[in-house]
Amino acid sequence: MHVPPAFRIEPSLCLDFAAARGFGLVVACNDGRPVASSLPFHLALSAETAPRVAFHVARNNSLAALAAQGGTWLLAVQGHDTYVSPDWYESADQVPTWLYESVHLTGPVRVMDASELTAHIDDLTAPFEARLAPKPPWKADKVAPARRTALMKAIVGIEMTVAAIEGSAKLNQHKADPDHRGVAVALAQQRGEAAQAIAARMIALRPHLEYGETEASRAGEAVGASLQANEV
Numbered sequence: 284m285h286v287p288p289a290f291r292i293e294p295s296l297c298l299d300f301a302a303a304r305g306f307g308l309v310v311a312c313n314d315g316r317p318v319a320s321s322l323p324f325h326l327a328l329s330a331e332t333a334p335r336v337a338f339h340v341a342r343n344n345s346l347a348a349l350a351a352q353g354g355t356w357l358l359a360v361q362g363h364d365t366y367v368s369p370d371w372y373e374s375a376d377q378v379p380t381w382l383y384e385s386v387h388l389t390g391p392v393r394v395m396d397a398s399e400l401t402a403h404i405d406d407l408t409a410p411f412e413a414r415l416a417p418k419p420p421w422k423a424d425k426v427a428p429a430r431r432t433a434l435m436k437a438i439v440g441i442e443m444t445v446a447a448i449e450g451s452a453k454l455n456q457h458k459a460d461p462d463h464r465g466v467a468v469a470l471a472q473q474r475g476e477a478a479q480a481i482a483a484r485m486i487a488l489r490p491h492l493e494y495g496e497t498e499a500s501r502a503g504e505a506v507g508a509s510l511q512a513n514e515v
């Protein structure tokens with residue numbers, strides 16, 4: 284990943300970002316040809332061991348056979364992204380750009396055994412089910428045993444040990460305050476969720492600027508407060 288110094292994300296924040304997203308593009312290589320699938324994943328963090336990413340694929344997915352061979356794979360996790368018009372800057376002679384947040388995790392992979400795969404399904408779904416509270420969380424044991432056994436035989440569990448962490452958040456950090464504010468305000472006025480989310484992130488980076496009262500500005504204040512709380 285190409286990461287300009289101004290946009291670099293610290294490894295711990297990269298892992299938090301990836302864990303919160305829980306969905307990404309898994310990429311392997313087969314005789315020089317990229318093979319990829321978009322997959323949900325579970326990221327396990329431990330103070331004693333390297334981070335581990337667990338996911339699964341259909342048994343007939345090309346990644347299943349490649350996992351049995353081992354090798355180093357890539358997990359690309361994308362956040363929100365949005366277009367920026369040059370007209371939104373206060374300064375002249377600007378050009379169009381794109382703001383985004385992205386994290387890449389790479390490392391060796393292995394195939395899970397049957398017991399690991401069974402535990403993996405509940406580990407994978409637990410964070411997503413938690414977001415649906417107060418609904419009781421779904422668990423794999425809700426599926427009839429025979430049906431569950433058949434489904435488990437149809438998938439292959441794969442674990443990646445994270446050896447390298449890279450992250451880039453391009454949020455206009457390299458621009459002067461007037462230009463930063465101009466873009467944030469313009470994005471906050473857009474209807475799309477992605478533009479609103481990027482605006483909130485920009486506002487959280489420079490809370491001392493005046494952005495006016497918008498949904499994104501309120502979200503930015505909340506993001507900023509959360510970041511400060513986590514730093515304490």
